[in-house]
Amino acid sequence: MSNYPLSYKLSWLPRFLKPSLHSDAEDFGPAAADLVVPRPARTVRLAFIGDISAVASSRAPICDPRLKGLLGSADLVIGxxxxxxxxxxxxxxxxxxxTHHAMKEAFFVEAMAAVGIRHERLVLSxxxxxxxxxxxxxxxETVGALQRLxxxxxxxxxGGPMLPVNAGGLTIGFAAFTLWRNAAEGLFSGRVSTESNPERWPTASLGNADLFCAVxxxxxxxxHFPQAETVVLARQLAEYxxxxxxxxxxxxxxPVDLIGQVPVAYGLGDFLGTALVRQPWPGRIGxxxxxxxxxxxxxxxKVVAYRMHPFMRLRDGDRERxxxxxxxxxxxxGRVEARLERILGIAQPD
Structure with a gap:
């Protein structure tokens, strides 16, 4: 069985139809910032994208060349x-x-090609x-398909709680885990990481890396805004x-937050639609x-700079644009820019 509380389940449909706005961007950090000035001559770029699914589409998306170029310029893309x-x-x-997700390998391969993401530069949680x-x-089958690709x-x-990945000469240590599951604990155990407290991970699990990243x-x-316990966990990860x-x-x-010098992006939305085809417009902002x-x-x-690049998923027949x-x-x-102003503090970061 899933581990969602009843109040969560009862709120799913109302919040899907009308995502909540219970806070304001001023309670969080800037959507973009330069953290090291002057900028070092050599940097590596990481690009994070949101959830990838085929629930709302039957064909690979059409991607604007500017977004495709942004993803193609990254040394590593993480989704x-x-x-x-x-x-x-x-x-x-x-x-x-x-309610149950499934994605064909052909759709996934075509979708990644359409948005300019090369397999050798992709890391998936x-x-x-x-x-x-x-x-x-x-x-x-999923593990086998990704290994083959x-x-x-x-x-x-x-794979353990931490995976070191080389990106442009840097070693990035990625640790991903889920607090939620849609099936019994026994199915997740031994397959998917569910432990959120690094102190319970095996000794020396962090290993050696130039930068540690939690996903x-x-x-x-x-x-649109994280719960108080989510903010607390973000601070604990930064302190660790x-x-x-x-x-x-x-x-x-x-929103994006800045805990000391640690950027925290609480949620990037969907990269490819994971909900219903006729999803209301706020859920189409990624x-x-x-x-x-x-x-x-x-x-x-050291993180030199970070920036959130908002985009929109529009319906285009049986696929997304x-x-x-x-x-x-x-x-x-106008509605999207007003929502971004509320969430990020700026309608369109440059």
Whole structure:
């Protein structure tokens, strides 16, 4: 069984139809900042994207060249694989209803090509509530597909709590975990990382890295602002030694915070639609979060700058079209910019 409280379950549909706005951007940090001045001559760029799924689409997306160029310029792209990658579904009824996720390998490969993400530069977290939606068989098929495609995975129990990944000469230590699961604990145990407290991880699990990055699947869905306990966990991760925290699960864009010198992106929304085809417009706002990290000897591993790049997922027949907010027109653009002003403190970061 899932571990969601009853109040969470009862609020799902109302919040899906109307995501909550219970706070304000002024309670958080800036959406973009330069943290090291003057800027080091050599940096590595990380680009984080939100949840990836095929629930709301049957064809690969159309991607604006500017967004494609942004992703293509990154040394490493990190996202959340929200749907098991399977050729046949094991939970037929739930998949038909949309409560159980499934994604064909062909769709995934075509989608990544359409947005300019190369397999060798992609890191995907499997630590999310949907990863056992197609049972153990679906989980194992997902792992096999990603291994075959040459895509690195984080958030699996087999790989341990920390995976070191080389990016442009830097070693980034990624730790992914999920606080939520849609199936029994026994199914997740030994497969998906669910421990959020690094002190309970194996001794020396952090190992050696130039920068440690936490990728939690946390919080409540369809809330534009994180819960108090999510903020507390972010601070605990920063205190433990993580220099970067980027979360998923809310399916809507959430604010950026700065805890000391540690950037925290609470939620990037969906990169490819994980909810229903006719999702209300606030849930169609997503973000690409870029991080520049120094590789100069005197500042190696330090976050130099970060920036949130909002975009919009528009329906285009049986697929989605990813466009910058500046390309929106009419009343939709006004509503999106007002929402970004509320969440990020600025309508369109440059």
């Amino acid at each position: 959340n694989c929200e749907s098991p990658i399977v050729e046949r579904v094991w939970a037929r009824f739930g998949t038909w209803l949309g 499997l630590a999310n509530n949907h990863m056992l939606d197609q049972g153990i068989e679906g989980f194992e 040459g895509i690195r995975m984080i958030g699996t129990a087999h 939690p699947h946390w919080g409540w869905e369809f809330r 030694g993580f220099g970067l925290v980027v979360g998923h699960h809310a399916h809507v864009l959430q 973000g690409i979060f870029t991080i520049d990290v120094s590789i100069e000897p005197e500042s190696r591993g 990813l466009v910058p907010v500046a390309d929106l027109a009419g009343s939709l653009r």
